Structures are given as C-alpha cells and as structure tokens.
Amino acid sequence: MPIKMPHCVAFGCNFQSKGNKGSEISLHIFPKEQKLREVWEDVVGRIDLPKDPRLCSSHFSADAFEAFHRPQLMKELAGQPGYKRRLRRDAVPTVFPHKESKRLRVTSESRLKRLERWGASDMYLKNVGPAGEEVNTAKRPSNCLTSVSVQCSPIMCDASTQTEVCMSEEAVQWKANVHSPLLDHNYCSKRDIDVHDVDGNSEDLFSPTPGDSSARSQSDPDFANSSQFATARVFLVFEDQLKQLLGRCVKCGSLIAQEDIVEVQNEGSQLTLEFTCANSCRYRWQAQPTLSGTKGAGNLLLTASVFFSGIHFEKFERFCCNMNLKTISEDTYTALRKSFVFPTIKKTWINQRNAVLTDLKSQEVVLCGDGRRDSPGHSAKYCTYTFLDAQSSKVVDFEVVGVTQVSNSNTMELHGFKQALKAIEDNGVQVSTISTDRHPPIVKEMRMNNPEKVHEFDPWHVAKGVSKKLTAEAKRRGCEDLGAWIPSIINHLWWCALTCAEDAVLLKEKWVSVIHHVTNRHDWPGNRRYHCCAHEPLDEESQRDKLWLNPGTEAHRALVKIVTDKRLLKDMDQLTKCIHTTTLEVYHSMYHKYLPKKTHFGYDVMVHASMLAALEYNNNVNREQVRKRFFSGHILGRTISVICETYN
16 A cells, blocks of 8 residues: 655645655644644644644744744755744644635726715715714715815825824714725735736836826926935834825825725835725825836835845845835846946946046056955855055955956966956056065066066065964974964064065065074174164063073974075065055955855856945045944945936
8 A cells, every 4th residue: 555645734735745855845743732733623624634634834924933943044054955944832824825815806986886876885984983973974076175184294204104184074083994904915925026027027117107197207396306315214114004094085085995905016115005085086105206217216225225235135035024024026136236236336436446547647556466266265256356556545446357267267366467457557557566465377477577567575475374384383293382483473574574674685684583583592693784683682581481492493493494485585575665465455354245255146246246345445445443334324325326316
C-alpha cells in the first residue's frame, strides 16, 4: 500500500510535501490541546479529517509565527531555503480563500435612482439618526454647497489629512458610523503593489492615467514649484483615523457608504480613493501630491531616501511589512531609481567633477590613487579605482571596471588606473606626482609609460606591510618579545618619512637605526648622515621599564631581516615626499555605506553609488567635525529638488 505524503487539509488547498522541498511554505500539525484543536477543526471547513491532519503556513497570518526563532533566523540570514517557521502556542489559522468576500462594486447611477424611488434613502437616514429625532431627508442637487460641513480650509500643508470639517447644518447632524473598515487590503502584499498589470505592462505605474480629470497639470499654481514637497512634513496616518475624515462627501456633505469607496490599486505608497456619495457626487482623493511619471510624490521620495541612505531595499521592505505600511514594490523601486535618481546623481556628479577639475587646471597636481574591489579575496567582479587630490582632499575622478572588460580580475586595478588618469589629463589637468600602493603592475606602468611623473608610495600601505610581517614573526617561538615593539617600530617608520627632508639616504639610515635602538644602543659609527638617536637621553627608570632585545637572539635576528629587506629599502626611495593616502582610506571606509563588500550589485548601481559616495565625501571634506553620521537632510532635500526640477 503506497504511503500518502503529508498534505494540507484546508478546503480548496492542494499543497503537499511531495515535490515542494525547499519551499517557503511549511506544514504544521494540529495542536494537542483539545480546545485549541476544536477551534482549528471549525475553521478548516471539513467534516472528516485524517488521523494526522496538517495545515500549511499560508493559512496563518504573519503575527501567528514566532518572531525570533533562532534556527529560523540563522537559516534566513544565511539565505538557506526551506526553513520552517515556528507557530505560536495560541496560533489560530485565519487565512482561507474560500471565505474571502467578493470585491465591492461601485454604486451605479441607475441603482441610486432605484433606491431613491423605493425610499431607501429615508429608511437609511431613520436607521442611523438618533432615536425620536426628526431628520430632514429632502433631496438636494448634486452641485449644492449649502452645508457648513464642506467649508474646509483650502490650505493643504500635508499630503494626507489636514482638513477641518465643521458639522453644523441641521440636515446632517446625526451620529454616523464611520468606524467600519473601508476595504480589507493587505498593504504589504506584493500582488497589490506590483508594477506589472494584467497585460504585463509595467509602464502603468510611471505614466499618468489618461482622461484623469483629478490629475494636476504642471501649470497648476499649487504645483508650480513641485520641488517644495521635498521639504514638506510627512506623517504616518492610520486607516481608522483617516476614515473619520472621509465619511462624508466634500461636495454636498452627504454620507458615503462603505461599498461606495474604492481603492485604486498599483499606486505604490500612495493611497488613492474614488468616492460616490448618495447624491451621485463622484470624485477622487489622493494622499500625496501628484508628480508626473511617479503616481505620487511619496513613491519618488521613498526611492530616493532609501538609496541616499545606503539601505538595502530588502531590509526596507521587511521594515514596512512589520509595520503593515503601504509601500512600493522592488520593481517600482528599481524603475524609479533608474528613471529619476540615477540621472540626477550623474548630472550632479558631472557638475561637481567639472568644478573640481577646473580648479586644478591652474596648478601642478599631486594625486593619491587606490583601487577597491567589490568583494574580499581574489574573485572580485568589479574594481573601483579612485583618484583624490592631495591638497584639497577631494575626489577628482574614479573608474569602475568590470571583470569582463579585462583578461582577469588581477588586471582590473591597472585598467582602472589608466582610464581614470587619462580622463583627468584629457580635461587639461597637469599631474606632477602620483602616490599609490606598491601594486607591481602600476609600478611598471609608471616606470614605462609615465617617466615624467614622480611616483611615490603611500607610507600607510608600506607600514601596513611591515606590521603584518612583524606580527607574523612575533608569533614564532622565541620571538615573543618582538610583539611589544611593533607599535613603536611602525611609528618610527612614519617619523622617518616625515623628517627625511626628501633625502632618500637619510630616510634609510634613520629607518635602519631601529635595529640598534631596540637593543638599548643609541649611537653607532659608519653612517653618512645619521649617527645617533634623536630622542633625549633615557634615565635609569625608563631604561629599566623597556623590554630591550638582546643582540643575536631570535627576535632580534627576525627584526634585522625585516628592516634590512632589499625590496623594502629600494621602495624607501619613493617615500621621501611622504604623500600618504589616509584620506582615501577614510573615503573607502565611508564607501561601504553604499556598497558593502558582502553584497552583490549590478554595474549601474556600482557606478551611481560611487558617484553618490564621492558627492557626500566632497561635501563633508575639510569640515571640523561631522555631527551626523548619515547623509545630511538638506543635501537630500536639495538633491530631490533637482530631480523634481529636471523631470516635472
């Protein structure tokens, strides 16, 4: 007898474990507690159940699962499919498609006329009016504005609900029940907010509805300067609070039934409602200012704010789902980012880049260059090479190189170096000196094709390499005493580069003197320029506290080998100017805000996020202190204003 695989027993559900391995939907057994089990059996909708009945997770709401189940959380963070979520002990299934109500229809004019003929309006008013109170049910024309309830303030400071309604007319003074739900919508459902319509056309969300009389034109005086919405205040308004303002017609003051309110779908974060009151007044209400091509200014604000803040959309989408907040879909975010945000960032970066290059044309420029790969290790897909002006500490230009543009990933940094340097020189900038790390292909490129330029090495990268070697030697047996001297040796290297007065011989003699100092020997013969330590004579207490190395020991021999390395001494010739790229490393640290190495991005995102990082860095460079760790609000508002002025 074949074994029957576990399946969902809910009416109309065909999910089973066979063929669905790795699916996000999981099966859950019925509870053992008798009372809770009876509740489950009642809501399932079946009379006869199998011996071991189960329900799939699609019949439970989001709040029915435990939020911090550790195995689920670890698998989810690791991106492993098929993790099983754990139900709460008191969880009850509530989602059943066969119990959903049909979509509410819009009341037609013919139906309204029939209701009027049958006297349905009088019966409705008597049912909702106070007991024993006579209510005037005389019909008013649809264009009549005699009720004081529609004398609202015309100033709409916010995109939502700042309207004061004063109910003072006798004909409409009854207690209306406006606390019933308008529509039962799951604002975080991707089906409701997806940009693709039934025909597969994704342009519906980004084009104005044809024939929409309520859409504001660009010549509307209220929207003559649409960029003002970038600085307008925005509020979170709950649906129940919003319905208190939308229970009556703004034209005639009559009540609006629940079935006569229709929410327009595929609007992103915008809430658009179409009303039809008992007097056949029809109008549309939008919660956001209208902006051409976005179906609402809030959609563009969300897209720009998420990208400018360096937040991944997946985290933002999960945040909105946790709040049950109506928002845009990932497809909408991608489309708006490509159509509005990217062109504006590119235009702003080109203007600032041209301004920086113009300032550099009248002088000989010293550049600091370094490459950054998009992922750790030797399997990077992109490399961004950046040049920074050593005097102003501003980003001059950068080049994003894909691995498909070169033979292998090891040549991406050289290709980016050559392209970025060519772009700078093509704009009339005279480069005299370039400071980079000791990357061998770049060293060869400077020696062979740019002999007229001075090539300096960054002391920070040299010190980093020496520190790694010393740390590795200090871990060996017999060399433990060397570890206490590593910070002092690195500081000595920086001091040598700063005080050599561009003399390579003096720099090398100062550097090699460290092998004598660590043995408590502070003067020595044989050198041409440097014969003794520059510090003051040490007292007996200082000499007693130092952990001096004994000459000839394993630790001292390891130090001598590293300090007198032939390649290191040869590279000392290119440390005389002490042009360090510390500011460039600071820029790369800030770069992780937009492009972390453990996340994959496309080429367009790499380019435009690099532009955004350069814009933020150049805006905050040379400031005394950055008081906020995030992108400044006035910069965000100004950038969004540029978007509006460009596309509206």
